[in-house]
Amino acid sequence: MATITTDDVQHVATLARLEFNEEDIAEFTHQLARILDYIGKLNELDTTDVPPTSHPLTLRNVVKEDVAKSSYERDVVLDGAPSVEEGYFEVPKVIE
Amino acid sequence: MMLVDFSIDIPSGEQNMASKYETVIGLEIHAELSTNSKLFCNCEVKFGSAANTQTCPICLGMPGVLPVMNQRAVEYSTRAALGLNCKIASYSKFDRKNYFYPDLPKGYQISQYDLPLAYDGYVDYELDGETKRVRINRIHLEEDAGKLVHADVTGNPNQSYVDFNRSCVPLLEIVSEPDLRSPEEAIAYWRAVKEILEYVEISDCNMEEGSFRCDANISLRPVGSKELGTRTELKNKNSFQHVLTALEYEEKRQARILDEGGEVIQETVLFDINTGRTASMRSKEEAHDYRYFPEPDLVPFEVDAAEVERIRASLPELPAERRQRFVAEYGIPAYDAEFLTATRQMADFFDETAHLSGDPKASSNWIMGDLSGLLNNAGIEIQDTQVTPDHLSELIQLINDQIISGKIAKSVLPDVFETGNPPKQIVDEKGLSQISDASAIESIVDQVIKENPGPAQDYRDGTQKAIGFLVGQVMKATRGKANPQMVNQLLQQKLSG
Numbered sequence: 052m053a054t055i056t057t058d059d060v061q062h063v064a065t066l067a068r069l070e071f072n073e074e075d076i077a078e079f080t081h082q083l084a085r086i087l088d089y090i091g092k093l094n095e096l097d098t099t100d101v102p103p104t105s106h107p108l109t110l111r112n113v114v115k116e117d118v119a120k121s122s123y124e125r126d127v128v129l130d131g132a133p134s135v136e137e138g139y140f141e142v143p144k145v146i147e
Numbered sequence: 148m149m150l151v152d153f154s155i156d157i158p159s160g161e162q163n164m165a166s167k168y169e170t171v172i173g174l175e176i177h178a179e180l181s182t183n184s185k186l187f188c189n190c191e192v193k194f195g196s197a198a199n200t201q202t203c204p205i206c207l208g209m210p211g212v213l214p215v216m217n218q219r220a221v222e223y224s225t226r227a228a229l230g231l232n233c234k235i236a237s238y239s240k241f242d243r244k245n246y247f248y249p250d251l252p253k254g255y256q257i258s259q260y261d262l263p264l265a266y267d268g269y270v271d272y273e274l275d276g277e278t279k280r281v282r283i284n285r286i287h288l289e290e291d292a293g294k295l296v297h298a299d300v301t302g303n304p305n306q307s308y309v310d311f312n313r314s315c316v317p318l319l320e321i322v323s324e325p326d327l328r329s330p331e332e333a334i335a336y337w338r339a340v341k342e343i344l345e346y347v348e349i350s351d352c353n354m355e356e357g358s359f360r361c362d363a364n365i366s367l368r369p370v371g372s373k374e375l376g377t378r379t380e381l382k383n384k385n386s387f388q389h390v391l392t393a394l395e396y397e398e399k400r401q402a403r404i405l406d407e408g409g410e411v412i413q414e415t416v417l418f419d420i421n422t423g424r425t426a427s428m429r430s431k432e433e434a435h436d437y438r439y440f441p442e443p444d445l446v447p448f449e450v451d452a453a454e455v456e457r458i459r460a461s462l463p464e465l466p467a468e469r470r471q472r473f474v475a476e477y478g479i480p481a482y483d484a485e486f487l488t489a490t491r492q493m494a495d496f497f498d499e500t501a502h503l504s505g506d507p508k509a510s511s512n513w514i515m516g517d518l519s520g521l522l523n524n525a526g527i528e529i530q531d532t533q534v535t536p537d538h539l540s541e542l543i544q545l546i547n548d549q550i551i552s553g554k555i556a557k558s559v560l561p562d563v564f565e566t567g568n569p570p571k572q573i574v575d576e577k578g579l580s581q582i583s584d585a586s587a588i589e590s591i592v593d594q595v596i597k598e599n600p601g602p603a604q605d606y607r608d609g610t611q612k613a614i615g616f617l618v619g620q621v622m623k624a625t626r627g628k629a630n631p632q633m634v635n636q637l638l639q640q641k642l643s644g
Contacts, residue, residue, distance in 0.1 A: 066245075066438070068247060105240045106441060106443070106446055106447055111446055112216075113216065113445075113446050114221065115189070115215040115217060115218065117182050117184050117218060117219035117220070118183060119183045119189060119190070119191035119192070123202060123203050123204070125198075125199050125202075128199055136301050136308060137198075137300055137301060138197060138200075138310075139198050139296065139308035139309060140199070140309040140311075141306050141309075142249040142307050142308070144306055144307050145248070145249055
């Protein structure tokens, strides 16, 4: 089995702003280990001469022209927001 | 998150640490590119619009949208990278940097991790007459975040407010090696980068509007040590003065901690403009863990050598080369060259004026002196004035041809500045040209001698300097328009006759 600890799972959950009980954490630890094992099969291949793949497509340099077009109406943009104030999205106070 | 004031009182005169520790600073400089549209969508890039009026589903991070790379952003990045002496990567890709913050609607920022657009550059900058070099580790392209505003919007101090107009604006990040050895060096390097980016015309580098800002890392180590000490980081600063003050404070604070046998904690510190101190920003979350992975929505980039050479050939002469040429070609002092190349527009103005007038030193003196004074008073830049190189060279020629004196010229320039009229026209209209007609001056000279018998006699009796007073009187009577040499000559003739 791949080495993944309950601490790893807890850390990833924290980064993703998710909360789980101990039972769930144990279950996910087991599941993630199995997934890593499965992916680990790739390690059996000899990839010495294979360049690292960052993208499955062979496309390169897909670009748009630098032309400004009209944006969305602000009312439409803000319509789905839970809280709005004077044209801004309102969120809990943050500092930095 | 809580703020903890370091509350260390450091006498402003304390400088003795300089001998014991070496300061090590690296900068991450951010410049917004002055493209027309955003990096991945067609919303306009423009500062100062009403909140959230330049947004669309792409820059708001709605699910299911597809970003497409702005071609000009890649070209501008390449221009900047070449101006900063970097190598351009033949293959580069984009990655997702994952973190949660309210100004980042997708929950990740599209940036570049292991394969940035450019790498291995350097910048030479001047400090106290010495040329120094900073190596550049890498330059990458990313999207800017939205802008958070606080209580000032609604007066409610318990909420924050987000404007996504800035979200997805193309942002270049220039990462230096930790080659800077003092806060002054850091600022001089930062200024040099600003100059270069303005010269290659890829960013307006407007610090007040936040389109040019930097993060600074600072650490100390014992003199002679090769290992880097623990650093602290100052985030997102857009003022040379604030960064200078903050770095100077951090330098002293870290020295104090090391002196007392303590350990510097690696963290982000906040700078308080009002107290001139930094404070710790102890975040509850531990070290950042951005979990970068390749951006599946953008395909990789390949830039071919021919394209790089085409862009290189289109670059203007950069500030450092230009300074050298000004000294060599025009024979002006290095100090003048430094001043005149501070902006590309001023350097262009000088270049043209020196050419037209054939008198580089006078051109330099007028630009650095009277013209800069007028610009400062009006609070505008050289490209915004009605005065043109044509005007200034005409003014210089009027002096050199002895049509007006330097003193009259000083009164003509403000008129040109106000009206945009050519100097010659102003001189003609106001009747300011020097009286070089000997007969016209002669009668005034006679008059002055008659009215000032005392000084006239003093001169006849051998008091040479008495003539100065008489010259002054003639100039006064002609309201400065008489040719001073001619007045002098005539007085001598009359008095010794």
